[in-house]
Amino acid sequence: MGTLIDIVQFLHSWLRWIFVVVxxxxxxxxxxxxxxxxxxxxxxxxxxxxxxSTLSLQWLLGLVLFLLYQVPAGFTIRHQWExxxxxxxxxxxxxxxxxxxxxEMPDAARWRNGLVLIVVVLVVIVVGIAxxxxxxxxxxxLPG
Numbered sequence: 001m002g003t004l005i006d007i008v009q010f011l012h013s014w015l016r017w018i019f020v021v022v023x024x025x026x027x028x029x030x031x032x033x034x035x036x037x038x039x040x041x042x043x044x045x046x047x048x049x050x051x052x053s054t055l056s057l058q059w060l061l062g063l064v065l066f067l068l069y070q071v072p073a074g075f076t077i078r079h080q081w082e083x084x085x086x087x088x089x090x091x092x093x094x095x096x097x098x099x100x101x102x103x104e105m106p107d108a109a110r111w112r113n114g115l116v117l118i119v120v121v122l123v124v125i126v127v128g129i130a131x132x133x134x135x136x137x138x139x140x141x142l143p144g
Contacts, residue, residue, distance in 0.1 A: 005069055012061040019054045026051045026118050034111035045101060048114055052094040055121070059091045079132055086128030094121045 026047045033044065066084055097117055100110070 008064050015058050022054050030115040040107040040110045048097040055094045082131040083128050086124050090121050090124040
């Protein structure tokens with residue numbers, strides 16, 4: 001079981017940085033297109049799908065750790081719940097873009113909604129990470 005936990009913890013640790021890259025790209029892309037008043041393009045929806053899907057995978061890996069893992073050193077069960085709840089809220093919010101996907105709305109509203117969605121999700125994620133003790137929330141996990 002230790003090997004499975006090591007693999008999942010490694011993936012959870014490193015996938016967060018892939019999510020950060022996706023989030024920054026999405027943030028910049030939506031901001032630029034909103035400012036330049038560009039017409040809505042399929043790439044905007046695709047980027048939102050990649051954003052929410054990457055977060056979904058990260059959440060699933062975290063859930064596996066939550067269910068299988070004894071409380072790691074420096075954590076308490078309270079820390080785990082205080083991390084899981086905001087991340088679950090962020091996950092639900094990240095998928096809201098599917099609600100307006102087929103709705104009629106101006107292009108500017110699509111860019112604005114996507115940008116607001118990304119920012120709100122990132123704020124909730126930061127809150128959920130800030131509850132973790134020490135520097136554990138930002139380090140890379142290497143088994144061993």
